[in-house]
Amino acid sequence: MRRLLWQALRRPVTLPRPAASESALAELAESVDLAAKRRLGRSLSIRQVDAGSCNGCELEIHALNNAVYDLERYGVRFVASPRHADVLLVTGPVTTAMREALERTWTATPEPKWVVAAGDCAAGGGLFADSYAVAGGVADVVPVDLHIGGCPPTPTQLLRGLLALLEATPDNVRTRK
Numbered sequence: 001m002r003r004l005l006w007q008a009l010r011r012p013v014t015l016p017r018p019a020a021s022e023s024a025l026a027e028l029a030e031s032v033d034l035a036a037k038r039r040l041g042r043s044l045s046i047r048q049v050d051a052g053s054c055n056g057c058e059l060e061i062h063a064l065n066n067a068v069y070d071l072e073r074y075g076v077r078f079v080a081s082p083r084h085a086d087v088l089l090v091t092g093p094v095t096t097a098m099r100e101a102l103e104r105t106w107t108a109t110p111e112p113k114w115v116v117a118a119g120d121c122a123a124g125g126g127l128f129a130d131s132y133a134v135a136g137g138v139a140d141v142v143p144v145d146l147h148i149g150g151c152p153p154t155p156t157q158l159l160r161g162l163l164a165l166l167e168a169t170p171d172n173v174r175t176r177k
């Protein structure tokens with residue numbers, strides 16, 4: 001028994017790096033320009049914004065920091081202030097109560113910046129689309145560069161989308177509109 005336990009502990013617990021999402025790379029071709037790529041280098045600072053989520057998406061985002069996914073090994077980290085962020089990772093439909101907060105957070109984030117809408121609610125309101133309390137999807141309030149679908153997206157889906165941001169290369173980008 002002790003030998004089996006020792007063998008299990010000797011193996012790395014982290015999952016191997018997943019491939020960057022092909023669909024995310026295609027979507028990013030519209031929005032990542034060369035200056036942005038130079039600024040990004042090999043690291044990303046992310047400010048997460050809950051614009052009205054049920055918190056299902058947040059649970060999966062939190063899992064990115066655990067010992068299995070270990071997001072920071074890729075140079076991706078969460079920061080507390082939008083002023084230190086390259087990326088706003090927005091979840092939930094945008095509620096009317098959170099609309100101004102999202103707009104102000106977006107304004108406070110320095111250029112160049114990207115907005116990633118994570119989860120089906122962020123893409124278009126999802127389950128809450130017709131609610132009187134919902135202003136719409138994230139793109140109805142601020143420009144969105146990348147959508148990561150799912151309800152909620154799994155940590156691997158989130159990771160593949162974020163890695164696509166790091167991997168957008170000069171060959172597959174065009175000037176931002």
Ligand code: SF4
Pocket residue numbers: 052053054055056057091092093118119120121122126127150151152153
């Ligand atoms: S996409 Fe699903 S998990 Fe995420 S906020 Fe909407 S209902 Fe919740």
